[in-house]
Amino acid sequence: MTTSTQLLPAPVIDETARLLIEHYVFPEIAEQLAGLLQRRLAEGAYDVGGAEELARLVTADLQSVNGDRHLRLKHHADPVSPEQGAASLAAMRRDFDTSLGGAPRVQLLDGGVAVVELAPMLFPLEWAAEPLGAALTVVSRAQALIVDLRGNRGGDPDTVAFVCSYLLDERTHLNTMHWRSGGRSEQSWSLPYVPGARFGGSKPLYVLSSDSTFSAAEELAYNLQQLGRAVVVGERTRGGAHPCKGWTVHPHLEATIPVGRAINPVSGANWEGTGVQPDIPCAAADSLDHAHTLALARLAG
DSSP states (O other): OOOSSSOOHHHHHHHHHHHHHHHOSSHHHHHHHHHHHHHHHHTTTTOOSOHHHHHHHHHHHHTTTTOOTTOEEEEOSSOOOSSTTHHHHHHHHHHHHTTGGGOOEEEEEGGGEEEEEOOSOBOOHHHHHHHHHHHHHHGGGSSEEEEEOTTOOOBOHHHHHHHHHHTOSSOOEEEEEEESGGGOEEEEEOOSOOSSOOOOSSSOEEEEEOTTOOTHHHHHHHHHHHTTOOEEEEOOOOOOOOOEEEEEEETTEEEEEEOEEEEOTTTSSOOTTTOOOOSEEOOHHHHHHHHHHHHHHHHHO
C-alpha cells in the first residue's frame, strides 16, 4: 500500500490485482482482470496526473470483461483511512446523518396512499433499524403503500431483510448469498418480529425504480417482485447483484471488489447485468403519479 498521496500507478495496480485474485467472487475472471491491469500498466495507460483520472481508467478496465458494476477503483476527494472498509463507511456515515437515517420522506397522498422514500442508501442495520422502523411504522396504517427507491444506490442486505419484514406477514426466504470465502452459502429471511407495526402482506404495495436504483435497493425490489408482493413501477434498474467489500489502495483510492453473488429462491437467478425489469415501465419522473393512480384504482376496485 502506498503511504503518501503521491500517485505512483504501479503500487496501486499491483495491490488491486492482488486483491482481485484473493477475493473476487469469480476466480477465473479475477486472473483475466489482473493480467489486463498489468498489461495496461506496462503499456503506460495509467501514467496520468491524478487519482481521479486513474480511478476512471482502471474502473473502465475492471468492468470491461463481464460488466460487473460493483467492480471499481473508487476515487475519494478526502484522504481515507487504510483500514479495510473505512473509506466507504465514512462516506456512508455522512449520508446517513443528512438523510434522516435513510428515510428522508414519509408522505400521505390522497386516498390513504402513503409514500416512504428510502434514500440514498439502505444503511447498515445497526444504524438504520431505528429510523427505518419508525418510518415504516408510521406508514403501516395506510391503505396502500409506495416505496420510493429511485434514488437508492444500495447498501446492506440485512437492511433489505428488515424492510421486507414490515411488508410481509410471515417469515419468508428472500435470498441466498454464495460467498467465495470458504465456499459458504447464507440464506436471508424476513424477521419473525419487527419493532413497531407492520404494513403487512396483503394491502397494495408499489415500488418505484429508476436507472440509478442499484445493488441492495435492487434486491429489495426484486425480492418483493419475485414473491408477487409488490408491483415495480418505473425504469429498469442498473443491474448489480454482487455484494462487495472495499480496500484502500492509496490515500484517495478504494478498490471495491465483489465477494459473493445472490441467488433468489423463486427465480433461481438474480438481476446482475439485466437489472430489475419493472412490471409497469414508465419514466422514473412519472412513476410516483403512475403508482398513485394504480393504487387508487385498486382500492376503488
